[in-house]
Amino acid sequence: MEEKLQWVLDIFRCSARHLESLQQVFRRRALENNEKSDDEPFPYEVRGAIQDGTYAETFLKAFDGQTYLLHTEEIVPGHEYRLSLEVSTGGKFWSNIPVQDTGTERHKVETVTASSLAEGSATVISHFGGAQRGAVFVWRWKPVLDRGPYNLPEWLEKALGAEGNDPLRKLQGELEVLRRWEQQVKNNAAQYVKKGAELKDPYIREVLRLWPTESDHQGCDTLKKCAWVEGLDSRLFVGKNVLVARVPYDVGHELLLHAAIAKRHTEDPPQEGNPPYRLTTSWQWSSPAAMQEVFAQREHERNASAPSAQELRLSSQNSVQHSSRSMELRPTPSGEPNTVVDQSRS
DSSP states (O other): OHHHHHHHHHHHHHHHHHHHTTHHHOOOOHHHHHHSSOOOOOOOHHHHHHHHHHEOOOHHSTTTTTTTEEEEEEETTTEEEEEEEEEEGGGGGTTTOOOOOOOOOHHHHHEOSSSSSTTTOOHHHHHOOOTEEEEEEEEEEEEOSSOOOOOOOOHHHHHSSSSSHHHHHHHHHHHHHHHHHHHHHHHHHHHHHHTTTOOOHHHHHHHHTOOEEETTTOOEEEOEEOOOEESGGGTTTTTEEEEEEEEEEETEEEEEEEEEEEEEOSSSSOOOOSSSEEEEEEEEEHHHHHHHHHHHHHHHHHHHOOOOOHHHHHHHHHHHHHHHHHHHOOOHHHHOOOOOOOGGGO
16 A cells, blocks of 8 residues: 555656656747737736746836746646746835845746655745745646546545645655554554454464563563464464454555464474574555455456366365365374463563
8 A cells, every 4th residue: 555655656746847847848838829829918027037037126026926827737636737937025024125126137037846845835935935035937736626537546536635735745644644554553463463353273363362472662562573382283383374464444455464483493402591483473465455356357257268067066076175185173192272372481
């Protein structure tokens, strides 16, 4: 899930940066289209600022508070990326500050973008401060609610539908929420292992239920790496990677916890304080919806092949024989099926 969000975020940011790299082209095209259209033409001074990228001090007073749209394009579902020329004298902050105007000095029209993490939503206030003064080329995001419908995954539609104008910030916020949730779930690994909600094997369930724990620096219970297991044949629980728990994040994604117990093989018998069994846990993202699609596709392929009745009977017999062999549980030599984990010796 985290990889999906990061991948989509990178794609959208690259699309925004691609448009930003074409700023000169869009400025020139905006001037050409303005000449050909029936809309009110840009004032002469505005055309000069757009074409040359410079302005005089008198330009600010003449066009204070004006915004001129130069280019707009929907590069994210439901969100347009717009390039505009915005003019401001700085408001009350600059009203009592004398400004020298030689009449010949030209200032550069700066550019503010919205594709970098530093500039964020690309508002002039966030980039220059509340008393910004000057003419600026600004890239802004604008939601367009009348577009669509879009065939988007539910998780992406939810993220882009969050409050705000900037889709990059929306996805970044969703990514941070996901990472906090994932870290909190992983901190509770000991509880999921001991509960063993998805465990089918009674021997492994009992071993993990009694596996010793210790407290970390935050006071949370964590599983000890090694432990003693007595009274049970090691072949019943060693070397098996089993699914322990499923933790759903949303309708289409869940976090899976797997566990495996290994035994250290040495010629000498295990020494006191050096338990022979080691527990390894791992987390993995899974998409139940995606798995259902895979199963549906496989079912379709099986139906298309149309096997004969004799083939089905043979396949069923082989499957039953294989299942009986794989589910066979061997008792311990002592005949004691119970599991005991000696926590005092770990």
